[in-house]
Amino acid sequence: MNRDASLKNHLIMKNITPGGVSSPVRAFDPSPIYVDSGKGCRIKDIDGNEYVDLCMSYGPLILGHSHPSVIYAMERQMKKGSVFGAPSIPELELISEISKRVPCAEMVRLVNSGTEAVMHTIRLARGFTGKKGIIKMNGGFHGSSDPVLSDNSQTTLKKGITACTASDTYVAEYNSPEQIESMIEKNDIAAVLMEPVLGNVGVIPPEKDYLQKVRNITKKEGVLLIFDEVITGFRLAPGGAQEMYNVTPDLCTMGKIMGGGLPAGAFAGRKDIMSLLRPEGPVVQTGTFSGNPMTAAAGLAALKEMTNERYRQLNNATEELTHSMTDSLHDHDMTASVNRVGSMFQVFFKVDKVTNAPCAQKCNEKMYMDLFRRMLDSGIYMPPAALEANFTCTEHGRPEIQKIAEEFGKNLRCIA
Ligand SMILES: Cc1ncc(COP(=O)(O)O)c(C=O)c1O
Structure with missing residues (x-):
């Protein structure tokens, strides 16, 4: 060739x-x-x-490349305008569709990428719990923000990331609920952040009852459970892995499919936590292109097909x-x-x-x-x-x- x-x-x-x-x-x-x-x-x-x-x-x-419904939605929206910096109906409709499909999504905030969604969700979890530590899974990937690219084992300290940032990220082995439990007992942990199905070291499914065990542990210890559903959201089932495995996290992140092929991200979860976001509460999240009607129209068209x-x-x-x-x-x-x-x-x-x-x-x-x-x-x-x-x-x-x-x-x- x-x-x-x-x-x-x-x-x-x-x-x-x-x-x-x-x-x-x-x-x-x-x-x-x-x-x-x-x-x-x-x-x-x-x-x-x-x-x-x-x-x-x-x-x-x-839906594959250049799906006709997505093209139609994009063309129609492009003629009306691509970004307004003010609320729009496609944005409202996409948020409604996400909250209808995703079990934990009492409230949703739209952003522009999976990286952004994770970054804001970590801040929100810390703001809500008043704790610092985040436990992630060995082999998990959560985009390119500093806290999730590094961890407190000095071996994986990445160039350009301060030891101080890395010190608050703990790593547990996937499919080992005992490790999570013992880390929570010994440290000041705000949240467990995990891909419910590991999708960035090949594909690794959860063992039977693993996700439910993690849910039980986090609930018992007062630690938030965040599912990173940037890959699994809208891929495994209409409501993502949380629907497929019937385990509802406190918060989740989404991206990829929900943009219909345009850059997209969102995070969602319990109303009492999400309400801490500005302008209702003190936790900051902003974005010029957040909730833009082009992505919202394309994403909505894609979700409706599925x-x-x-x-x-x-x-x-x-x-x-x-x-x-x-x-x-x-x-x-x-x-x-x-x-x-x-x-x-x-x-x-x-x-x-x-x-x-x-x-x-x-x-x-x-x-x-x-x-x-x-x-x-x-x-x-x-x-x-x-x-x-x-x-x-x-x-x-x-x-x-x-x-x-x-x-x-x-x-x-x-x-x-
Ligand atoms: C599970 C997971 N979270 C977050 C991200 C980051 O998303 P984005 O590339 O949209 O920033 C990715 C990207 O592949 C991902 O697989």
Whole structure:
């Protein structure tokens, strides 16, 4: 497959933006593909190659690229104006839709990204409880604000983040409620912040009753539970992971799908906590583009398309795909774990069970990258990193699912 035009542009880009990309995970050697257009579950690069997309922009595109309802909503809103710095009806409608769907969302505040949502939620949790500490999960990712990029084990202190900021972030192992309990007992903890399904070290589901146990512990200890549903929100079910697992946190963060493909974020939760936000209370959150009607119109159009039936079909199609991937791995006598929740999945080579980040990090990343490159040459674009998630969308039909399964099987032969 010829990708000369992508390579040529990458060489120019590398001189004008670090690593040639606007977010580090997109980089791979010799060059990321430059995407020209996307339609449904397919993208085309600037060399004219077409790929079935399994990266799906890391999660927002549950309806695929350029969905007609989303385009219509955006075009209609664009003609009326894109941002007013004052309330608008699309904003009201998106907030209503979110609070109708998401169990914990008695009140909602719209922001512009998942990073922002997490940053404000942490401030709000501290403001409400008067405590400092945040417990996050090993392998969890919550965007790029300082408190969640670092933690108090000196080993993960990132350059540019002060030790003082890092000192208030504690790390527990996912799927280990006992660690959370003991950390809460020993420290001044405001909140437990967790992705209910880990989605940034591949995909790792919660073990039976784990989320409920964490809910019980936090409730008993007077610590807030925050689900980071930036990935899982509106992906696993209409009300996200909290609906799927029937565990309601005090607060949650959202992003990705709720913007219909435009930059988006939100946080939501109990009214007594959310009411502490300005202008009702003393906790600060501001944003020029927060709740802008373009994102709200696009997000609302996307959410309205996602009925229960569509979730069922999407999750079933993804299950079919991961079953046949598992069968191919057996046929080739390869040790690997295929983890899936709803329409997100990942393959971990050379490990047979992945229940937390240390297990995931033991996988053979070189084999994944070999698979990634071979799949790319077969016309399938997976995320270019072993510890990311693959995503399917409603436009991955039977022919695409079959093609992915077939190419996966063929390419396994070469990396085995
Ligand atoms: C769970 C989770 N939280 C927060 C974020 C940050 O969101 P954004 O990239 O919109 O800032 C991400 C991004 O991938 C995420 O996966």
